[in-house]
Amino acid sequence: MYLEMMLLTDGRFQVEGKYTSAQAGLEHLARSKVDVVFLDMDMPEMNGLEAGEQIQQLNSDIRIVYITAYSEYAIEAFEIHALDYVLKPIDPDRLAKTLNYIERSIPVREVNSFGNWRVRCFGHLSFDDGAGNDRQxxxxxxxxxxxxxxxxxxxxxxxxxxxxxxxxxxxxxxxxxxxxxxxxxxxxxxxxxxxxxxxxxxxxxxxxxxxxxxxxxxxxxxxxxxxxxxxxxxxxxxxxxxxxxxxxxxxxxxxxxxxxxxxxxxxxxxxxxxxxxxxxxxIEHGFERKALERLHFAEKKAPYSEEICRLLLTTYARQGEYASLNRHYEAFVKLLHADLGIEPSQETIRIYNQCKKMTSP
The missing domain is CATH 1.10.10.10 (Winged helix-like DNA-binding domain superfamily/Winged helix DNA-binding domain)
Structure with missing residues (x-):
């Protein structure tokens, strides 16, 4: 979802849930503390104005931002105390203004002093203070x-x-x-x-x-x-x-x-x-070095993955690294033989031969 991606990229707000059903969203709000709801005007079951009224009945402190293609509902939206009304397609600069409104509308007592903190479970259990520092x-x-x-x-x-x-x-x-x-x-x-x-x-x-x-x-x-x-x-x-x-x-x-x-x-x-x-x-857009780092890390997690192997071969070929290409393929063939007793697939062999032609000295 484009809106969710922009919110996550902005980084100031945590997305607690997303729903295509107004009823499912209302059930979430009934059991969870939420500061802001982005609400589409056109939904099944009930329209955005009806949903907004029910949200206000649940918790009048929740800020509502309407995201819609219809400008004619703006007056009615603001009558139920909507914080903002954003027209589709969403313009990033316009959304940034909305996020600034939201930030200013949250009283100081509600501001989360640990808002940038993150609990990490990838690798080991730790706490990130928002500046990249792990705390055990x-x-x-x-x-x-x-x-x-x-x-x-x-x-x-x-x-x-x-x-x-x-x-x-x-x-x-x-x-x-x-x-x-x-x-x-x-x-x-x-x-x-x-x-x-x-x-x-x-x-x-x-x-x-x-x-x-x-x-x-x-x-x-x-x-x-x-x-x-x-x-x-x-x-x-x-x-x-x-x-x-x-x-x-x-x-x-x-x-x-x-x-x-x-x-x-x-x-x-x-x-x-x-x-x-x-x-x-x-690889396609000239970031081969980044791709190599990423693929080598992934290969440690899935050493028998032919898809990873094929992308690594393609990257070496694009960089003209003939020796690395051959060394990697030979090591992969040996690993499959020793651990699984199998040969690479015909597709992997085809990609290897194709890459060899690209890098032959």
């Missing part, structure tokens, strides 16, 4: 770190106490495991107290959840950006480079948490698909 929390026990990571893994969903006991303390009697759970939750709450409620562990109906209020989460950012597959262009290339830079390693790869495996595999697959698309653009 001093967990009192390994279980405190795992419980925090497990609750974070479930993205603010309530997790029943019984599931936590079975997952983290499966070999202990229930009464002892329950004591450990209460102690561990207390340790986490003390550790995150400095975030002034912006990171909190909540309890209700025999269930727990971890809430991040205005603090970024690298996995969510990465997933939102890779949910869609727009063409890579000169205008959005930097945005996608920043998204790929979030992937500093596999999801929680430094810890032996069995419950991470499904999401870890999913995120790696997303990353590899995304790398191939960005690298293909870079």
């Amino acid at each position: 929390l001093k967990w009192k026990t390994a279980k405190a770190q795992e419980l925090f990571a497990y609750l974070l893994h479930h993205r603010e969903r309530w997790i029943a106490k019984e599931i936590l006991l079975e997952t983290l303390w499966p070999d202990y009697p229930k009464d002892k495991a329950l004591t450990y759970l209460h102690t561990t939750v207390s340790q986490i709450r003390k550790l995150v107290k400095e975030w002034q409620g912006q990171i909190s562990v909540e309890y209700a109906l025999d269930s727990y959840r971890l809430v991040l209020d205005g603090i970024l989460y690298d996995v969510s950012e990465f997933e939102r950006a890779t949910d869609r597959e727009p063409a890579i262009t000169g205008q959005n290339r930097l945005f996608y480079e920043n998204i790929l830079a979030l992937y500093r390693g596999d999801y929680l790869e430094e810890y032996d948490y069995p419950w991470t495996e499904t999401l870890k595999s999913n995120l790696l697959e997303r990353y590899l698909n995304f790398v191939l698309r960005v690298a293909a653009y870079e």
